[in-house]
Amino acid sequence: MxxxxxxxxxxxxxxxxxxxxxxxxxxxxxxxxxxxxxxxxxxxxxxxxxxxxxxxxxxxxxxxxxxxxxxxxxxxxxxxxxxxxTPLYPVKRSGKGRNSSRDIHFISANVYQFNTEYKRFIQLIEKCKPEIFLTMESNGDWEKALRVLEQDYPFHHKVTLENTYGMHFYSKIRIKDAKTHYFVADDIPTIEAHLETEDGFSFVFFGIHPPPPSPTEEETSKERDGDLLSTAKRVQEIKEPTIVVGDFNNVAWSRSSILFRKTSELIDPRIGRAFVSTFHAKYKLLRFPIDLMFHSEDIFIRKLTTMENFGSDHLPVYCEFFIDHQNTEQEEQIEEATAEEEAEAEEMIEEGKKEDGNRDAVVTED
Structure with a gap:
C-alpha cells in the first residue's frame, strides 16, 4: 500500500x-x-x-x-x-538541375574553448574535406593549432577572443569580402563573408554565436535575441544566396527563432528532416538542437547531420548544399513577418543593445 x-x-x-x-x-x-x-x-x-x-x-x-x-x-x-x-512532416525536396552549382560542404563546430584535443578536430576536417568550416569558442590557442590547415584553406576570417565568443572561418572558396559585426555588444561577434565559387556562384555566409540565457551565463535572453534579430535584419538587405550558421543558443521552435526566420525570410532546413541535436555531446538523452542554420530559397540542402564528438561539449554539424537560381520550388516555405512581428523584432534589438552582458574579457575554466 x-x-x-x-x-x-x-x-x-x-x-x-x-x-x-x-x-x-x-x-x-x-x-x-x-x-x-x-x-x-x-x-x-x-x-x-x-x-x-x-x-x-x-x-x-x-x-x-x-x-x-x-x-x-x-x-x-x-x-x-x-x-x-521530423521526416513525418511533408516538405518537397528538389534534385539538382542543369543550372545548379557544384555541391558545397561545410562543417560548423563549437569547439569549446577549453578543449585541447585540437588534433581530433583537425583530423575531422582532413577526413571530410569540407570547402568551408566555422569554429566557435576558438581562442588564440585554437588559432595556433588550426594554422596547419591554412595551406588547404587559404581564405580565412578570424575573430580571436578569449571570452568563449571567438570565431574562425576558413574557406577553400575565394572570400571576396568579409567583415565582423558587433550588433549588440562589443565582445559578441558575427561574421559576414561574401564568397564566389569557381563555377561562378556567389553566396553569403554568416557565422553567429550569441550568449545563452542560463543561471551561469546571461540572466536573460535579451542579448541573444537582439543579436539574432540584428543578423536577420542584415540578411534582409542582402539579395544573394545566404546561409546563417552557428551556435544560436536557441531552439528552432522558440518565439525568437521564429521571429528570426520570418524577419530574415530564410528557410529552416530542419523542418521535414530532423532535430539535429548537438548539445550536450556527452549526454545523448539530454541533447538539445541549439546549433542551427537557416538558408535562402535559392540554396538547397542535400544533407544535414551531426558528426562524431571530437572532445567538445557540442557535436559538429555537417551540411551539403547547392545553389540554383532557376528553381523556385522553395518559395512557398518562406514566411514573412507581419507589421506587429517587425515591431516586436525592433523592440528585441533595442533591448539587446541596452543589456549589459555579464562577461569577462578572458574566461578561465571553473
Whole structure:
C-alpha cells in the first residue's frame, strides 16, 4: 500500500512539473527561468509519455483521469510543434538541375574553448574535406593549432577572443569580402563573408554565436535575441544566396527563432528532416538542437547531420548544399513577418543593445 501511495506521489509530482515546464515558455519573459524549458521540449514530450504510462500503474483516484487527460493534451501540444522537425512532416525536396552549382560542404563546430584535443578536430576536417568550416569558442590557442590547415584553406576570417565568443572561418572558396559585426555588444561577434565559387556562384555566409540565457551565463535572453534579430535584419538587405550558421543558443521552435526566420525570410532546413541535436555531446538523452542554420530559397540542402564528438561539449554539424537560381520550388516555405512581428523584432534589438552582458574579457575554466 505504501509503495502504491509513493507511486501516486511520483506520478502527480511529475505531471505538475511537466505542466509547469510546458507553461513557462508561453510567458514572454526574457528571464532564463522562462526560456530554458524551451530547450528541453523533446525530453519533456518523452517524459510526458512515460508519466502517462505510469498513470496506469498507480491506484485509482478521483484526480487520475484529470491528470491523464492533462498529459494527453500536453503530449498533443508538444507533438504538433515537434513533428515539423521530423521526416513525418511533408516538405518537397528538389534534385539538382542543369543550372545548379557544384555541391558545397561545410562543417560548423563549437569547439569549446577549453578543449585541447585540437588534433581530433583537425583530423575531422582532413577526413571530410569540407570547402568551408566555422569554429566557435576558438581562442588564440585554437588559432595556433588550426594554422596547419591554412595551406588547404587559404581564405580565412578570424575573430580571436578569449571570452568563449571567438570565431574562425576558413574557406577553400575565394572570400571576396568579409567583415565582423558587433550588433549588440562589443565582445559578441558575427561574421559576414561574401564568397564566389569557381563555377561562378556567389553566396553569403554568416557565422553567429550569441550568449545563452542560463543561471551561469546571461540572466536573460535579451542579448541573444537582439543579436539574432540584428543578423536577420542584415540578411534582409542582402539579395544573394545566404546561409546563417552557428551556435544560436536557441531552439528552432522558440518565439525568437521564429521571429528570426520570418524577419530574415530564410528557410529552416530542419523542418521535414530532423532535430539535429548537438548539445550536450556527452549526454545523448539530454541533447538539445541549439546549433542551427537557416538558408535562402535559392540554396538547397542535400544533407544535414551531426558528426562524431571530437572532445567538445557540442557535436559538429555537417551540411551539403547547392545553389540554383532557376528553381523556385522553395518559395512557398518562406514566411514573412507581419507589421506587429517587425515591431516586436525592433523592440528585441533595442533591448539587446541596452543589456549589459555579464562577461569577462578572458574566461578561465571553473
Amino acid at each position: 505504501h509503495i502504491i501511495k509513493h507511486m501516486w506521489n511520483v506520478y502527480a509530482g511529475l505531471t505538475i512539473l511537466l505542466l509547469i515546464l510546458t507553461l513557462l515558455p508561453k510567458i514572454q519573459n526574457s528571464h532564463w527561468i522562462f526560456r530554458v524549458p524551451e530547450f528541453g521540449k523533446i525530453q519533456i514530450t518523452f517524459f510526458t509519455l512515460i508519466t502517462f504510462g505510469l498513470g496506469f500503474l498507480v491506484s485509482p483516484s478521483p484526480l487520475l483521469w484529470y491528470f491523464q487527460g492533462l498529459l494527453i493534451l500536453m503530449f498533443i501540444h508538444h507533438g504538433i510543434i515537434l513533428i515539423k522537425y
